[in-house]
Amino acid sequence: MAIAFNFAARSDVGMVRTNNEDSGYAGPHLLAMADGMGGHAGGDVASSMIVGALVGLDGESFSGVDATEALLRRITSANVELGHVTEEDPDLDGMGTTLIAILRARDKLVLAHIGDSRAYVVRAGEVSQITKDHSFVQSLVDEGRLTSEEASTHPQRSLVTRVLTGAEGKEPDVVVRQAIVGDRYLICSDGLSDYVARDTIDEILTTESKPGACAERLVQLALRAGAPDNVTVVIGDVVDLNQFVPSDSPQIVGAAAAIRRHTRPIPVTPAAKAAALSQEASGRSADDDVELAEEGPRGRTATILRAVGVSLLAVILLVGGGYAAWSWTQAQFYVGVNDGRVAVFKGVDQTLGPVDLSQPETTSSIDIDDLPNSYRERLGRGITMPTRTDAASLVRNLEVQAQACRFAKSQGRSCGTVPSTWTTPTPTPTPSGTPTPSGTPSGTPTGPAPTSSTSPLQPSSPSISPNA
Template identity: 65%
Template sequence: MPFAFHYAARSDVGMVRSNNEDSGYAGPHLLAMADGMGGHAGGDVASSTVIGALVALDDEALSGREVSQALLDRIHAANGELGDQVRQDPRLDGMGTTLIALLRSRDKVVLAHIGDSRAFLVRDGEVTQITKDHSFVQNLVDEGRISQQDAQTHPQRSLVTRVLTGDDTDEPDLVVRQGKIGDRYLICSDGLSDYVARDTIDEVLVGVADPGECADRLVALALRAGAPDNVTVVVGDLVDLNRKGAPSTVPEVVGAAAARRGGGGTRPIPTTPAAKAAALTKAATGGGDDDLDDHVTLAEEGPRSRRTLVLRLAALLLVTGVVLAGGSYAAYAWSQQQYYVAASDGIVSVFRGVDQTLGPVALSHEEYATTIAVDDLPPSYQESLERGISASSRTDADARVSDLRLQAEACRYAKANGDTCQTVPSTWTPPTTTPSPSPSPTLSPSPSPSPSASSSPAAIAPGGTRTPVTPLPPTTQAPVTS
C-alpha cells in the first residue's frame, strides 16, 4: 500500500520578534522544521540552510536502509555548510539551529531530531510526544532534580545542550518508526509548545481533521497566548495514495526559508530531486536569478478558491486581533515602567505599574514594603497615600519613600515632645540623640520659652559635622508646610 503525507506548514513571527528564524517544509514524503538561533547574527540563515539541504529527499524513489543513511548524510552535509558559512563570515559565529525531520519510506518513517523542538504522534486518538528535548532542563528532569511540571516554567528552559552549529561533533538522534494509515504527526518550534498547554495541543490535534485547519488553529492559539517567540508548526497525516481525493503534492515552505527564497507568485513544483535541491539551496544562499527560480510553492500561494478567500478573511481578522493584542501588550509594557507609593496593610509600600486592573489582570504589583507605618505620618500624607503617590521611576519612588520616612520621624519626635504631628520641610532631619536645652539665636528672648522652642535639633552635614538648624515652631504658631 503506497503511503504519503497529507500535510500543511504554517509559521508566524510571534508577538515580539521582528524577524522569523524558524523554517518549515512539508511535502508528500518529507516533513521538516528548524528553529534557528543566534539572533540577527544568523538564526534564519542556519534554519533555512538546513531545510534547503533536505528538500531533495522528498522523493518516493528512496527506500530501504538507504533512507536513514541518506537523511543522516544530508544533515551532516548541511551542518558542514553551516561551519563553512561561519568561517567565511565571522559575523555568523554563534548561529545554530534545532532540527526535526520525518522522512517516509514505504510504511516506515525515519525521525531525525536535535535540539528542543518537538514531535508528536497521534494514533487511534492518543497523542504521544516522540522526541526528548536536548536541553538543560530536560537533563534536570532525567536526573530527578525537578519534575516535568516544574520544567514547563523553569527560567532556564530555553538552554539547549545539542543543536546544529557547524561543529563536527553535532549529532542528531535517529530512529525508524512503523507507519500506519491514519497516523498524524506534528512537529513544532518551542513558540507553540512553551506557550500552549499540552492538553490544548492534544485536543486540537485529535479534534480538527484537516491538516491545514489544524495548523492554523495551533498557530492562532500560540498568538492568543502572547507567544513572543516565532511559532512554526508542520502537520502531516499518513494517507493511502490509492484512495480517491489524494492530497496535493505541491510542497509548502514557510518561515525563514520562504522569506530568503524571495520572489512571488505561483510556480510549478520541481520535477526532479535535483531541481528541488537547487531551488532551496539557492534560496538559502540568497540567489535570485528568475530563470533559475526555486519552483517551490509557498504555503500561502496558489489559486484563490472560495475556501482560500474565506481563509484569507479569517487571516485578516486574526491579524486585526494580533494588532489589538500587540497594542495591549505595548500598553502593559509601558505600565510596568511606572511606579507609585501607597499604603498596604498599614505600611508604606512601593508598587510597580499603575493602580488599575484590566479585566482579571492587575496592572501593578508590590515591589517592596518599607518599615514606615502610615499612622506615623501627617494627615495630609496619609490622604495622599490613599490616592497613591505617582513616581516616574524607581529612583523617584525611592526618593518619595525617603521623604515619607523623614515625615514619619518628625511626627514621632513631635509626639514624644508633646507637640502636634505636622508636615515639616523635606530638608529637616530629626535628632539622633536626646537634645539638651540651649538658647537658639533664631528665637526671640522669652522669660518662659515653650518646650519646643528650648530644644535645638541637629542635622548631619555632608561632611559628617553636626550643625544647628532652626527648631520646629511652637504648636500655637501656624504650622510650617513644605
Template identity: 60%
Template sequence: MPFAFNYAARSDVGMVRSENQDSGYAGPRLLAMADGMGGHAGGDIASSVVIGALADLDGEALGSAEASKALLQRISSANDELADMVKSDPSLHGMGTTLIAILRSNNKLVLAHIGDSRAFLARDGKLTQITKDHSFVQSLVDEGRITEDEAIGHPQRSLVTRVLTGQVDDEPDVTVREARMGDRYLIASDGLTDYVAGDTIADIVTAGEAPGRTAERLVDLALKAGAPDNVTIVIGDVVDLTKVDGPPTQPQIVGAASTRTKGTRAIPVTPAAKAAALTRAATGADDGDDDVTLAEEAPQGSRRWLRRAAVLAVVLIVLGGGAYAAYDWSQSQYFVGASDGKVAVFQGVSQDLGPIALSHVEEPSDVVVSDLPDFYRSKVEASIAKDTLKDAEALVAELRVEASKCAVSRATGGTCASDSLGPSPTPGATTTTPSTTPATTSTTPTTSSTTTGTPSTTTR
C-alpha cells in the first residue's frame, strides 16, 4: 500500500518579536520544525542551518534502518556546523535550536526530537503528545515535585536542558513508529503550546479540515491569545496514494529558513546550503529546480494585517491624544532585559514607536549582565518576554543564581559556559524518555535513556 504525507507548514513572527527564529519544512517524506534561540546571537541561523541539513532527505527513498542512520547523521552534521560557525564568529556564541523531524520510510516513520518543541499524533479522534520536553520543568514533573497542571504556568518553563548548540553531547531522542492510514501528525513550536489550551488544540486538529486550513486556524488562535513568541505549525496526514487525489508534491519552507539567504549572514555552502538552494529556486533566482514552495508567513494577508493593525491602532491612539489607552495596554506586558549593564524587569513592550518609549524599568536588580554565562547574557540583551511581573521576578532570581555560579567558577579557575550550569537532579539519577503513544515499534538507534549528573539548562 503506497503511503504519502498530505502536508502543510505555516509560520508567523508573533505579536511582539521583531524576527522569526523558527524554521519549518513539510514535504512528501519529511516533516520538520526547529525553534531557534539566542536572540541577536543567531537563533534564526541555527534553525535554518538544521532544517537545511535535513532538506534533501525529502527526496530520498530509504529503508527504515537507513532512514534512522541518515537522519542522525544529518542532525550530527548540522550540529557540527553550528560549532564551526561559533568558532569562526564568536558573536554567534549562545545560539541554538530545538528540533523535531519525522522522516517517512515506506510504512515506517523515524522521529527525532530534542528540546521543548512538541509533536502530537491525532488518531481515532484523540490527540496525544508523542514527545517529552527536554526541560527543567519536565524534570520536576518526572520527579513528582510538581504536577502537569502546575507545569503549565511554571515561571521556569522556558528553561530547556537539551538543544542543538554545537556541543558534542547534543543528541536527539529517536524512535521508529509505524504509519497508519488516517493518522495526523502535528509539530508545533511553543508559540502555540504555551498560549493555547491543549483541549482547544485537540479540537482544531481533529476537526477533519485540510492540513493547510488546520495550520492557519492554529496560528490564528495563538495570535488571538496574544502569543509574543514565534508560532510555527507543521502538519502531515498519512494517506493512501491510491485513494487520495493529488496530495502535494512541492515542499513548503516557512520561517527563518525561507528568508535566511536574504539576510546579512548567508548560510554557508554545506548541507545547509540545500535549503538556500531551495529558497533561490522558489524565488526565481535559479531556474534549475521547480519543486519548492515557500509557504507564506501564515497566512501572509490576514496574520500580518492583524498584527500591523494592532500596532497602527496604538500609533493612532497615541498620536490622536488617547495616550492613556496605549499606555494601559503596554503596562500589562513585562520583559526581562538589560539596563545600565544590569538585569532589570521592564514593564511594557521592548519595541518603541519612533520617539515614543513603550517600556520602563519596573524593578532594577543587582545582577550584572556581564557576570552571566554567555547564553544567558545574550538572551537578556535581546529581552525575554514574561506573562506576569511574578514570572519576570522569578527569572531574575534564576539569573542571580546563574551569575553566582559563574562567579564561583571563575574564582576557582574554571570556565563559565552555560552548559556547565543548571539545577542538579538527584546524583546518579537515570532519566528515561519513553514513547508515550501506541505504535512505537522500536527505540532509537541512539538510546533515549541517559544517566545524568548535572543537566545543562538553557533559557528560551
C-alpha cells in the first residue's frame, strides 16, 4: 500500500516575543519541528539550520533501517555544522534547538526526538503522547518526586537537559513505528503544550477533520490562552494514496521560512551634517557679497580673501562629508544576487557616477532560480540587513527554501511555500539570568512573506539549559 502524509504547518510569534525562533516543515513524507533557543544569540539560526538539513529526505525511498541511518546522519551532520557556525561567529554562542522529525519509510515511520518539544498520535479516537521530554521536571517525574500535574506548572519546566547545540554526544532518541492509515500525528513546540490544556488539545485533534484547520485552531487557542512563547504546530494524517492524493507542495513555517524585512533607516550621518554646513557656508558667502548701503564698497583684496576662505571651507566640508558618507556605506550590508547566486554585499545598493557603493563579500551556492519568484524579485532589489550576522542568517534561511523548491521541482511540482503571512520585528534582548521559553513565531499564519522563525545553553553534567 502506498501511503503519505496529508499535512499542514502553522506558526505564530506568541503574545510577548518579537521574533520567531521555531522552524517547522510539513511535506508528504516528512514532518519536522525545531524550537530554537538562545534569543538574540541565534535560536532562529539553530532551528532553521537543523530543519533545513532534513528537507532533502522528503520523498526519498527508504526502508526502515535505511531511513533511520539517513535521518541520524543528517541530524549529526547538521549539529556539527551548528558547532562550526558558533565557532565562526561568537555572537551565536549559546544557541541551540530541540527537534522532532518523523520520516516515512515505506509502511514505517521513523521518529527522532531531542528536547522538550512533543509528538502525539491520534489512533481510533484516542490521543497518546509518544515522546518523553528531555527536561529537568520530567526527570523529577521519572524519579517520583513530582506528579505530571505538578510538573505542568513547575517554575523550572522550561529547563531542558538535552538539545542540539553543536556539542558532541547530543543525539536524539529514535523509534520506528508502524504507519497505519487513519492515524494523525501532531508535533509541536512548548508554546502549545505549555499553555493549552491536554484535554483541549485532544478534543481539537479528534474533532477537526482537516489538518490545516486543526493546526490553525490549535495555534489560535494558544494565543487566546495568552501564550508568551512561539507556538508552532505540524500535523500529518497518514493516508492511502490509492484513495486520497494530498498536496505535494511542502509547507515551511517560522524561522526557516522567514525573510526579515528591515526598512533602511534615515541616519543622521556626518555626511548629512557636512552637507548642511556647506549649504550654510554658501548662503553666508552669498549674503556677504551683497553690499549694504551704509558700508560702501569693500576693498578688492578683502573681497578676494573672503571668497577664497569660503571656498576652502566648502571644499573641506565636502571632502570630509564625502569620506564620512563613504565610511557609513561600508558599514552597511544587504543580500542580493551575484552571478546568478545569492550573495551578501557590503555597502549600499547604489552607484555614485562611475563608483559602485557596494561589492559582494560572500557568494553562496544558492542558485537564484531555485527560489520562488517573489523571493527572486526582492533579492533583485537587494534586502537590507542591519548586520553581517543578520545577512548570514537570511542566507541560511534562503537555503532551506531553495532545498524545498529543488525537491518540489524534482518531483515535477510547483515550488510551494506557507499559506500564511509573517511579520517579524527586530528581536529585543532577553534579560540575562532569566530562563525564558524558547522560540518566537512571526506574525499571523495567513501566507508567506519574505520577511523574517532562547535562552543560553551551557550544558554541564547533567546538562541543564534554559529552553527559551
